[in-house]
Amino acid sequence: MEFGTAHQDVLHDILRWRRDVRHFKPDPLPRAALEKLRAAMDLAPSVGNARPWRVLQVTTDSLRKAVIDNFEAANREAARIYDTEKRAAYDKLKLAGLRDAPVHLAIFTDHQPAEGHGLGRQTMPEMLDYSTVAAIHTLWLAARAQNIGVGWVSILDPSAIARTLNVPETWSLTAYLCVGYPQSSDDTPLLERKHWQDHTESHWQEV
Numbered sequence: 001m002e003f004g005t006a007h008q009d010v011l012h013d014i015l016r017w018r019r020d021v022r023h024f025k026p027d028p029l030p031r032a033a034l035e036k037l038r039a040a041m042d043l044a045p046s047v048g049n050a051r052p053w054r055v056l057q058v059t060t061d062s063l064r065k066a067v068i069d070n071f072e073a074a075n076r077e078a079a080r081i082y083d084t085e086k087r088a089a090y091d092k093l094k095l096a097g098l099r100d101a102p103v104h105l106a107i108f109t110d111h112q113p114a115e116g117h118g119l120g121r122q123t124m125p126e127m128l129d130y131s132t133v134a135a136i137h138t139l140w141l142a143a144r145a146q147n148i149g150v151g152w153v154s155i156l157d158p159s160a161i162a163r164t165l166n167v168p169e170t171w172s173l174t175a176y177l178c179v180g181y182p183q184s185s186d187d188t189p190l191l192e193r194k195h196w197q198d199h200t201e202s203h204w205q206e207v
Helices: 005-016 031-042 061-079 083-091 129-146 158-165
Strands: 055-058 102-111 150-155 171-180
Touching: 031 055, 031 129, 055 129, 061 083, 061 102, 061 158, 102 129, 102 150, 102 158, 129 150, 129 171, 158 171
Parallel strands: none
Antiparallel strands: 055 102, 102 171, 150 171
């Protein structure tokens, strides 16, 4: 199949308007919408076709509370690296939508999958983690195409999350995602709008 300008324009719009969302409406996501996100991940590339991502939808109130407590403790610790002025700016940022998002997805990478038979990861075992990241980005774009927002929470103790969710020892946390309908949409990154960090161009050069 060959794609034309119209396809390119739509993809560009999805890429431009894909943002890290922290402000969510409480509206639940339809099961059909979640199924489309799962199906999108099925289309993602992976090293050796190993498909190492393992997705847990966290629905239990006690587990969600444990994740929120984990974030708040990690966030307090992370704030310590900033001086007084920068710390004040940091404290004003909303860095996660954990309390509002209707869907929580904990996405792990299995570092010993039987699938793939080790192909492509003997010299670069980190390709398993990269494969999971590619699947997450695929989900993210598919979500945006459904007008669904995604927020990636990285201020967490990943080992504690693994213990909380009682996952196998071969799994490591790659991402904890908040998913839901955003309160608003914007084509400018939130951290740029809050004057924390400008959006810079990709470093690309010939060698």
